[in-house]
Amino acid sequence: MPIRVRLPAILRDLPGARATVELAGPFASVSDALDALWLEVPTVRDRVLTETGDVREHVQLFVGYESIRFTGGLATAVPENTEITIVPAVSGG
């Protein structure tokens, strides 16, 4: 079953990027789903992950409504027919 990845507005201007990217699943984890996303939209990868493969500090990833910060990080399971949302984390002052 496919899953959808929603990209934030700030990344949609990158070559190949768009608001929603549909990926053919299944995926065992968020990490696996992102690997498929990078194949589809390679320009997004370095904006979301650091050189060491960690999610950038001010980027948040949600599976459904749950932030992966609280569900196992990149190892979080990805249910079928779900949506992964990438959002810039808030920054206050």
Added chain:
Amino acid sequence: MPTVRDLQVRKGQVLVMAGTSKGVFLFAAGPKRDRWQRGGPHFAGSPAYALAHDESRGHRLFAGVENPFYGTTIRWSDDLGRTWSDETSSTLKFPEDTGVSLKRIWQIVPAANGSNGTIYAGVEPSALFVSRDRGATWELVRGLFDHPHREKWTPGNGGQCLHTVLPHPANASQIMVAMSTGGVYRSEDGGRTWRPRNAGVRVDFMPDKYPEFGQCVHKVVRHPSRPETLFMQNHGGLYRSDDNGDTWQDIAKGVPSDFGFCMAIHPHDPDVVYIVPLESGLFRAVPEGKMRVYRTRNGGKSWEALSKGLPQQDANEVVLRDALCVDQLDPAGVYFGTRSGKVYASADGGASWSLVADGLPPVLCVRAAVIGDPAKIRVPHARGARAKAAPAKKAAAPRRTKATSKAGTKHKPARKSGRGR
């Protein structure tokens, strides 16, 4: 180290405190608020995100001071800023069993008048402390720290901060806090239990746009004469609540941006609120390069730009969440500081502005205090202020709530004034 300039503040003057990234600067002027003398910097080199003035037993100034090497401490002065307590007197720290350490003090707030020395401090990581002895000792408010939501409050760029504390002016058991991120929480039992109060407040940065909690609230204000009414500057969105935070309604009509950090309420009129809109997104500066404070005089139905005396070209200014405040005089003084190191003052409720200081380190917070009884201080007639004044408006009588009825406390009505709105 820079020479610390001494400032003698006299009765009848207004004291403006500016916390910067490199210390605290003080400014004093007479009630006309047109000629300012400068003092400081105190704690030179140390950021100060929180300042407060308590007059429950004589004047005491508070400062949250972050020494980059030796940590964050709360300091006070009983002589209007000439001398301050030393680091060793600060007892504001997390208990060992919490497993966290104090990073920053974001807010210092005396409880309502007559609270007999109760002071609250909002800190990072998000937590609330209370002192019952005017700052000498502090206790972590465990009810909030142990809240099951806590593990899901997440830090923004400014950190995981509890930046707003609103003790109820008539009911000592009721406290409201706001944090970024986390949202608004309210306790009705003196801090033992807390419930989120964010219904109607939008979250643009999460898949669920209206969650129970997790909002990035930037500032909430209330007027003591109408405590059930609250105004909120959210991370995207301006809101008003008329039921003490139970529900919120969008009031962002007529502003160039609904993003901003700071918010202040007029000292004598509960319908007058000030904000400084900023461009959202990454730029985070005043729109169009115009330094404008926006004011509503009707509780958020409409907003007007206040720009007289402020730069209207190439002003890429940012005003942070606690860098806007008012004094208690009539006409009210309004003050703000910018990240570019400027402090502006208005002695006529925002109608016109003048520069108090330039060239300061980035301004993090601004607080104003009237030394003496504001009602007894005669403000010299400011030219043009009366002619442009709004008609006198009587503040609505405070609604009696269950909580206030139980407390049996009478609200002091807002002062009637037509000047300088």
